[in-house]
Amino acid sequence: MITFDEVTFTYSGADEAVLRDMDLRIGEGELCLVTGRTGVGKSTLLGAVNGLVPRFTGGHLHGRVEVAGQDTRDFPPQEFAHLVGVVGQDPLAGFVTDTVEEELAYGMEQLSLRPEVMRKRVEETLDLLGIAELRHRALRTLSGGQQQRVAIGSVLTTHPKVLVLDEPTSALDPTAAEEVLAAVVRLVHDLGTTVVVAEHRVERVLQYADRLVHLTGDGGVRDGDPAELMLDSDVAPPVVHLGRLAGWRPLPLSVRDARRQAAGLRERLSPQLPDVPSTASTQRGPESGAGLTARRVVVSYGSLIAVRDVDLELRRGEVVALMGRNGSGKSSLLWALQGSGPRRSGTVDVAGSDPGELSARAARALVGLVPQTASDLLYLETVEAECAQGDTEAGATPGACRQLLDGLAPGVPGDRHPRDLSEGQKLALVLAVQLVAAPEVVLLDEPTRGLDYHAKRRFTESVRALAGEGRSVVVATHDVEFTAGAADRVVVMAEGEVVADGPTADVVVSSPAFAPQVSKILHPQTWLTVDQVAAALAPQEASA
Structure with missing residues (x-):
């Protein structure tokens, strides 16, 4: 054909x-x-x-x-x-x-x-x-x-x-x-x-x-x-990496095929069943406590209520995954928290100020947001110019933005027009521009779209580094594998309301829709990532 x-x-x-x-x-x-x-x-x-x-x-x-x-x-x-x-x-x-x-x-x-x-x-x-x-x-x-x-x-x-x-x-x-x-x-x-x-x-x-x-x-x-x-x-996806780690043959390509071979691996892991999975750094930032507090936030578009009386507290040094089906209100909530989006009622407090009552520039200094269509934030002629402007606006050391970009998507030509980049490269550039400013609260709307596994791993490290500095990070995402490896906590929305809020393992393992591949394969055990499994098996391999 x-x-x-x-x-x-x-x-x-x-x-x-x-x-x-x-x-x-x-x-x-x-x-x-x-x-x-x-x-x-x-x-x-x-x-x-x-x-x-x-x-x-x-x-x-x-x-x-x-x-x-x-x-x-x-x-x-x-x-x-x-x-x-x-x-x-x-x-x-x-x-x-x-x-x-x-x-x-x-x-x-x-x-x-x-x-x-x-x-x-x-x-x-x-x-x-x-x-x-x-x-x-x-x-x-x-x-x-x-x-x-x-x-x-x-x-x-x-x-x-x-x-x-x-x-x-x-x-x-x-x-x-x-x-x-x-x-x-x-x-x-x-x-x-x-x-x-x-x-x-x-x-x-x-x-x-x-x-x-x-x-x-x-x-x-x-x-x-x-x-x-x-x-x-x-x-390769997690199911393949887990199959390589366990030495399974034939190599499984689906959760179903992997579960058929997983009995022996579950038996090897059972004595080390994690009580609290360490999906991300459990160490809080230097200033524990609330980074952002939202109370009874309502967002509506005409007669349509997109966010309904949402209460949310974001702790410093914490990565929160905001999940839910398409149209559940995740993006509307992020824009309301940042201050640029419509908010019919409710309050948002960041360091004693409501971003919605500040100028756009002042609000961005408190809460940074990368929208779903990240390329909307690109307006200069070259990648190099975008990075330089990002450094200037953030007051960062020249080259800091470019360094972040190279970590997310290495090899992007500095003289290339941003609109000529692939979607993944555009997203990486916008992420770098936003992250170089490192505001107290960072909101990211579907940031892993267009990123391969290697770029997502580097992005996860960047997100953890932000949390390690004591910042609050919220990632609205459908990417369950990223959530498993990066988030301390998961908040699930449905029809504009919060329907679940808790530690990552507690929320995703119990959900057929949001459970990562490793969790599905090793159920009822609560492992979430291949890295966790590899770390647990390492002592066994060393003593063998």
């Missing part, structure tokens, strides 16, 4: 090729997972499938890319619309209408489908993705996860032979992600649709993949059976 024949692609002005001498064959009805570290060229590979690369990105492409026998050099991308459906990393950027129903119908209108066919497919897609109640909603009023599902739905209605998805579950809560992936798998199995998906949260997709394509970062590509490539891949 898809053929890459000796493909080499180099961006204009770049010294090195992103893709080099790539040969790849993806068959009809295959689900192909593309992995690799942030910025190695996954989006470039996906864009080449329908000719967006190089026609709209610039650069030089040598070799041949064919889809269903059609060469992308011979036809513009619009001529591939009936063959290839593409969903990018930023769903809002791809919308062309105002409401959900109109967006689902737009692609079919361009293909001149009959009205009765369009109506039937819209209804099928609304049900397939569980968004029927959103049909009349304005697209810009939806949460990030809801927008993601609509973007996928707008492509599915055209019934393409090839579906290209770039980070399709990055903005979705675990349950919504499972629903979307179930729908995608159904297309593969029942309709023979070929799916190519790039995803940093490999743990969500790996078990469904027929083929794995791994970009090595030097222009090279490895492809083949997922189980074989995962034996030594440098981008």
Whole structure:
């Protein structure tokens, strides 16, 4: 179905090729997972499938890319619309209408489908993705996860032979992600649709993949059976790392397969069952106590109440994960705490001041926030200029912002325009700009979107360092693996209210939706991360 024949692609002005001498064959009805570290060229590979690369990105492409026998050099991308459906990393950027129903119908209108066919497919897609109640909603009023599902739905209605998805579950809560992936798998199995998906949260997709394509970062590509490539891949989910640690063969790719082999490991770990899992530093900062106190916070948009009488206390030196399904009010609460967002009633206290009553500059000095669409904060011409401006505004030592950026996403060119970066690189840059100021309270809305496992590990270290300085850190996230490794405490929201609040292990282990892979595999034991298991086994290995 898809053929890459000796493909080499180099961006204009770049010294090195992103893709080099790539040969790849993806068959009809295959689900192909593309992995690799942030910025190695996954989006470039996906864009080449329908000719967006190089026609709209610039650069030089040598070799041949064919889809269903059609060469992308011979036809513009619009001529591939009936063959290839593409969903990018930023769903809002791809919308062309105002409401959900109109967006689902737009692609079919361009293909001149009959009205009765369009109506039937819209209804099928609304049900397939569980968004029927959103049909009349304005697209810009939806949460990030809801927008993601609509973007996928707008492509599915055209019934393409090839579906290209770039980070399709990055903005979705675990349950919504499972629903979307179930729908995608159904297309593969029942309709023979070929799916190519790039995803940093490999743990969500790996078990469904027929083929794995791994970009090595030097222009090279490895492809083949997922189980074989995962034996030594440098981008692997917790289930694979646990399998390597335990020496399981065959290497499990899913929680179900791992549980079948886990009895012996649970027996080895049982004498060391952790009473209080140390998922993050349990040492409080130099000034223990409340960093932020919120009382009876209410946020509403017209008649819609997004946050309902929420009380929240953030202690200094603590990392709090704010979780909940899409649309539960997490982002609205963060903006209300920062002072920039609407707050109908309630109070917020940080160091004796309410950020909502201060100027924007003064509020940012108390509470820093990185929004869900982090690139909204980028406005200069180069990465270097953004970093320098970040140092200046924060009063930090020159180079401090760049150092943070290199820790999160090494190798980002200083002369590159921020808008030309990958989504993961953009996020890393904004995180660095915000973190260099290190306000007393740091609020992060989905900060791990677009970050690979290595970058998330470095980001976790940065978050812990902030907490170690006595700052309060809140991370609104759907990333259960990040939560397991970074958070001291988890707060769960539903319909604008706090429904759970407690230590990470107590909250996530008891939740089928929010439990990390290690917890599911070793249940009923309360281990959360592979690092915990490795530390517990180390004395046994040493004495063996």
